[in-house]
Amino acid sequence: MSDAVAHLIFDVESIADGELISAVRYPDEKLTPDEAIAKYQAERLEQTGSTFIPHTFMVPISVVIAKVTADFRLLDIKSLDEPHFRPHVMTKHFWHGWEVYNMPQWVTFNGRSFDIPLMELAAFRFGLSVPKWFDDSGYKSRRNRFSTGSHLDLQELLTNFSAARFNGGLNLAAQSLGKPGKMGLSGDQVQAYYDRGDLKAISDYCRCDVLDTYFVFLRCMVMTGRLSLADETKLIQQAREWIECQAQTCQACSDYMDHWSEWKNPWQPDEDEALAAATVLPTEHETDAPPAPPQASEEKPAKKDEAAT
Template sequence: MSGPVLVFDLETVPDIEGGRRLHDFDGLSDAEVAEALFALRRIKTGSEFLAHPLHRVVSIGVLYQGGDQMKLSAFGRDTEDEAEVLRQFFDVIEKRTPTLVSWNGGGFDLPVLHYRALLHGVQAPRYWDQGDDDRSFRYNNYLNRFHWRHVDLMDVLAAYQARACAGLDMIASLLGFPGKLGMDGSQVWPAWRDGDRECIHDYVEHDVLNTYLVYLRFERMRGGLSSEMHGRREAQLRDYLATAGRPNLDAFLAAWDGASPVS
């Protein structure tokens, strides 16, 4: 494990304006458009989970770790402009070229980011480079499923077998980390619709923290971190949470301290 790391996770809601444009839903309220989109999807697939292009990004949780630097953010707390949220995320990649770490990022988060960046005209040349501008990206880039510039932990740990995939909450809890704290993805749209934005940003940060802790354990397993360095990285995170002075991070730290430790 070398160089900066950016752990990330998305929270999304139905793209109401896109749904109106595609299906001529003029005259329907936002809630009615969402329900119509869910119904159409249910008829087509048996599930209400919308197609990737119709997921509007409302929050991107990121944990940046590079040496002594650590910062946890939820892009979207300060703006509801989706294009700006996307730009903030891709700007970190442009400036820092971190290793991206996700849980199911290859299956969901990155395709959504691609479609939404395309919609808003958000540029991300560093992210899309496959060796044209930087030769080192020819053999290790963000887009190749089997490269290491993006580590989709769910995909890697399942040995790229869909039938072996597991949820983040299960794995985090199994390893003695907090897991989900009072909210899950199915509650994001109702919370957004009802104006409870902060709980969404808190929730995405908790998922990012769980993902980072699993990633540290993964790096120790594959030899990227010594046991000593693994302990130092966990201690760094504990110190960060303890001194941040934010209730949602205090809650995560308390849950972590209260969980059954697994060595």
Template structure:
């Protein structure tokens, strides 16, 4: 059986920064500059949990990047532009979901990306009926929806490949590298806040785009592993992505292609 993308595939990833506004409300940080407020939030989190990583509800989305693969085309981009606020990014994400009803693909999306989206969608009062469909309006979603862990409308590759056991989780960078793909290139999630403070949103968006590229490449291998992508079809999809990258604007795309082919 060959994968024909009769159902579009949407690989996505988010990048986040501390929700300074939310932290100020919760912890009375009024008057502090963003860097100082974030430092206070990190310190409180460290004291509480032993690590600085903020909880999902105090993460603010600053970038959402996507690989969209359909029968007709493939495209890699970050939603909105550098002037788009968080609400616009989230709205654009759900607009794509409403339009395509795609198979969502993530790496640790169930553990991070989707819960963050839930809280931020709630915060901004955005409606997302297709995402929350459980079969009440569309019967096809009753036994295959975006929310149930063991369904296929959302494929969290990290969770699936680990056999749904957190003890077996692996980092995307290491799995991609083991498979011969580029892996992380320059930035990682721990550097996003620093890049944001330096005004390098373009760099954050570029980094997020390379993450979804790695995730998509792992997904193709996964589909081949479970028999939904034959050898010829896999080669065809890999070549289609290479062709897109060759013509894409953006130094990071050219670096990704060079690293992949090298």
């Protein structure tokens, strides 16, 4: 059983660059950054019904990444550059860490249209080179929209690359599996939390989204035949024990467990005995005990230039 990282499940929260908005959209009005953001948000609300600003005017303010093995075990979760949350440092650690771990598969929910483009533009903005991501190999390119080996967007999997809509998003997908989904904060509130200096709350929100994405990822692996329902049940139990352990020192994990519930197995024994039993962990008298849950890794202090992932 290898602990090599095969998947990096991540989520990004972002804030608007008021100076850029002022310079690009309102060059003759001499607006302050805050005034420019407020004006653009008002325009977006009128046009779209949401204050959310396009990613081209945004910078990352929280990046949380879960490390997952080839057999889908959760190893660890990291919030990059916490507690400083410096956009340029997070961006460097994000891309450099991907290379350090030998370019594992990115896993997101709606990351193809937001999270990955945001981090690409952040590399552009901060002068970072990512040649292994921006390789020029035609249809085999890691940036090929349909290259799921490099980046699996779970929303695209569930919608056949946007042939259908997934109304409800990650919140719906997670809650359909008995997981917490959105708890209080939402994406369109991130700017307000940043403006009042509550960066830790943004990071905690991002961490919970990554946990939701992990459990949606597991069920997608069941759906696509890469994981059995029985093995998914064992992995969920291991992850739950890991989260409970982290909850002693991590507020986000504590909140997550407060909202935890179980997926209700609909299969009855007279319908399919194997599926009915799949969500019931065997006792130690019936089979070997399941593997111990992953423990939080003890990492050496990183050098200044090392990746935090």
